[in-house]
Structures are given as structure tokens and as C-alpha cells.
Amino acid sequence: AQSVAQPEDQVNVAEGNPLTVKCTYSVSGNPYLFWYVQYPNRGLQFLLKYITGDNLVKGSYGFEAEFNKSQTSFHLKKPSALVSDSALYFCAVRDTTRGGGNKLTFGTGTQLKVEL
Amino acid sequence: SQTIHQWPATLVQPVGSPLSLECTVEGTSNPNLYWYRQAAGRGLQLLFYSVGIGQISSEVPQNLSASRPQDRQFILSSKKLLLSDSGFYLCACRRGSNTEAFFGQGTRLTVV
Numbered sequence: 001a002q003s004v005a006q007p008e009d010q011v012n013v014a015e016g017n018p019l020t021v022k023c024t025y026s027v028s029g030n031p032y033l034f035w036y037v038q039y040p041n042r043g044l045q046f047l048l049k050y051i052t053g054d055n056l057v058k059g060s061y062g063f064e065a066e067f068n069k070s071q072t073s074f075h076l077k078k079p080s081a082l083v084s085d086s087a088l089y090f091c092a093v094r095d096t097t098r099g100g101g102n103k104l105t106f107g108t109g110t111q112l113k114v115e116l
Numbered sequence: 117s118q119t120i121h122q123w124p125a126t127l128v129q130p131v132g133s134p135l136s137l138e139c140t141v142e143g144t145s146n147p148n149l150y151w152y153r154q155a156a157g158r159g160l161q162l163l164f165y166s167v168g169i170g171q172i173s174s175e176v177p178q179n180l181s182a183s184r185p186q187d188r189q190f191i192l193s194s195k196k197l198l199l200s201d202s203g204f205y206l207c208a209c210r211r212g213s214n215t216e217a218f219f220g221q222g223t224r225l226t227v228v
Contacts, residue, residue, distance in 0.1 A: 032213070032214055034216055034217075036219075041204075041222070041224065042221055042222065043120070043122075043206055043219035043220050043221045043222050044160075044206065044208075044217075044219040045219075046216040046217070046218070049214075049216050051214045088158075090160065094213065094214075101148050101150075101165040101166075101167050101173060102148055102210055102212075102213045103148075103150060103162055103165050104150075104162075104208075104210075104217055105162075106152075106159065106160040107159075108158055108159040109158050109159060109160075
């Protein structure tokens with residue numbers, strides 16, 4: 001079965017500094033990986049995905065993520081954090097089980113707090 | 117692009133009362149549909165998914181059920197709510213194995 005781990009419950013960073021939100025995955029077959037952001041009492045918004053191709057994936061709002069097969073990681077990054085980036089971030093992996101409905105398995109989430 | 121409509125946005129229901137949450141999708145056809153529950157503002161638990169009309173797969177045993185009467189309609193129900201059914205319920209839609217999922221804005225259910 002596939003799984004993702006987000007080892008940090010919370011990440012604090014000062015505005016203007018680079019940020020990294022960590023994600024590692026476990027999946028049989030080729031990994032399809034996703035990052036989502038959630039603001040309070042709202043649904044999840046898609047940020048970016050890795051399916052194939054370049055290991056560095058660029059997404060919405062200046063976010064990017066680096067796929068590292070040897071480390072089974074897909075860390076989310078941004079060169080310069082904004083206060084408005086403060087939110088809950090989820091990493092997800094697609095279920096590769098035959099007949100599994102292509103469902104996504106989510107990590108437990110990382111709360112990002114960007115301070116002035 | 118796909119749009120997911122969920123309603124109501126918030127709901128307060130007494131223990132033992134029935135539940136019906138509706139999710140409808142616009143902008144796509146024959147999508148995979150999902151119901152997730154988020155407890156305490158953190159992890160997402162997949163409750164049900166559907167790959168077509170009338171086809172429902174349950175991920176965890178529970179007090180809830182789901183139905184898909186039309187291609188772009190997904191309903192979450194309960195005959196008798198429990199306190200433990202409280203949470204934030206999210207409907208999601210996905211079309212294709214390498215595409216992202218789109219989420220509705222969620223329903224905050226409080227069982228009292």
C-alpha cells in the first residue's frame with residue numbers, strides 16, 4: 001500500500017526567508033505525487049504535481065517541489081516566504097492499486113507559519 | 117475546469133438525526149468522486165469513492181453511507197448520527213490517473 005509521511009507538524013519561518021516543507025513517500029510502481037494547501041475552513045487547493053519528467057516541478061504562488069527518487073522524497077519549497085503563505089500543507093500520493101479508483105492518500109499535514 | 121459544489125457549508129445536527137450532504141460537479145463527465153473527512157483540522161481520511169453511477173467503495177467501516185445517483189452527484193448519508201461523526205467533510209473529483217483532484221469547500225458538521 002502507498003503512504004506519505006510529513007515528519008513536521010509545524011514549520012516556522014520568517015517572511016522573506018526560504019521555506020521547505022518535507023514529504024517522503026512509499027509506493028509500488030511509479031509515484032504520482034501532489035502538494036495541496038488548505039486555508040482555515042476551506043477545501044484543499046492544488047499547488048503542483050509530479051508525474052514524470054523534470055525532477056524540479058514548479059507550481060502555483062511561487063512554490064516548487066523537488067522529486068528525489070533515491071531518497072523517496074518530494075519536498076515543497078519556496079525561495080522567499082510570505083505571511084500569506086501561512087496555511088496547512090498536504091502531500092499526497094496516488095494509489096497504484098488496480099481497481100483502487102485512483103484515489104489519493106494524504107499525509108497528516110504540516111502547518112506553515114510565516115512571521116514578520 | 118472542474119468546479120465542485122458542496123452544501124451546506126455548516127450544519128449542526130442532534131445525535132440520532134439523519135444526515136444528507138450533497139456534492140455536485142461541473143465541467144467534467146464520468147469523474148471519480150471521493151468523500152473525505154478531516155478531524156481536528158488535520159489529516160484527511162478517505163471515506164468513500166465512486167468510479168461511476170451506482171458504484172460505491174467504502175474505505176472504512178462506519179456509520180455513514182454514500183450514493184451516486186447521477187454521474188456528477190455524490191451524496192453522503194447517515195440514518196442516525198453519532199457524536200463521533202462530527203468533522204469537516206470534503207468532496208473531491210478526479211478525471212484521469214495523472215491529474216490532480218479538485219476539492220469542494222467542505223461542510224463543517226457538528227453533532228450535538
